[in-house]
Amino acid sequence: xxxxxxxxxxxxxxxxxxxxxxxxxxxxxxxxxxxxxxxxxxxxxxxxxxxxxxxxxxxxxxxxxxxxxxxxxxxxxxxxxxxxxxxxxxxxxxxxxxxxxxxxxxxxxxxxxxxxxxxxxxxxxxxxxxxxxxxxxxxxxxxxxxxxxxxxxxxxxxxxxxxxxxxxxx
Numbered sequence: 001x002x003x004x005x006x007x008x009x010x011x012x013x014x015x016x017x018x019x020x021x022x023x024x025x026x027x028x029x030x031x032x033x034x035x036x037x038x039x040x041x042x043x044x045x046x047x048x049x050x051x052x053x054x055x056x057x058x059x060x061x062x063x064x065x066x067x068x069x070x071x072x073x074x075x076x077x078x079x080x081x082x083x084x085x086x087x088x089x090x091x092x093x094x095x096x097x098x099x100x101x102x103x104x105x106x107x108x109x110x111x112x113x114x115x116x117x118x119x120x121x122x123x124x125x126x127x128x129x130x131x132x133x134x135x136x137x138x139x140x141x142x143x144x145x146x147x148x149x150x151x152x153x154x155x156x157x158x159x160x161x162x163x164x165x166x167x168x169x170x
Contacts, residue, residue, distance in 0.1 A: 012049055012051060018042075023161065028041050028042070037074075045161050084149070087144035091141025094134065094139070095141070097134040104127075
């Protein structure tokens with residue numbers, strides 16, 4: 001999910017233990033959204049990330065507080081909080097269904113012309129349902145695109161991050 005939606009390099013492993021520069025921490029702290037996702041925020045701030053080899057050890061006391069439900073909620077948060085690609089996939093799906101409905105409508109009309117003994121009203125009803133359903137899906141995808149743009153604006157996603165201000169001699 002992070003590779004496709006957030007642009008995470010495939011070789012990079014995201015986890016809760018990492019070292020970052022101060023400007024990344026400053027940007028992380030400036031996030032005011034209700035659903036923070038550290039991996040998504042770090043990838044939004046910088047692409048200059050690498051893995052460091054660390055030795056993992058087994059938990060000595062207790063067990064993880066992350067249940068399956070909490071992990072699913074965390075995944076869903078990362079899936080929806082930092083990308084409009086799911087909305088764009090819905091638009092593409094709507095276009096494909098609309099196109100397939102239109103093509104199937106043409107097929108049914110040709111079939112009705114070739115075989116006039118087909119059930120009366122089936123062709124027109126199916127053609128109308130398929131075409132209107134596809135158009136509705138396409139329009140929902142377009143509305144989703146607008147909602148996604150509004151969400152990105154409200155989410156204050158930076159177009160760039162200022163790492164350092166260098167002042168020259170006057």
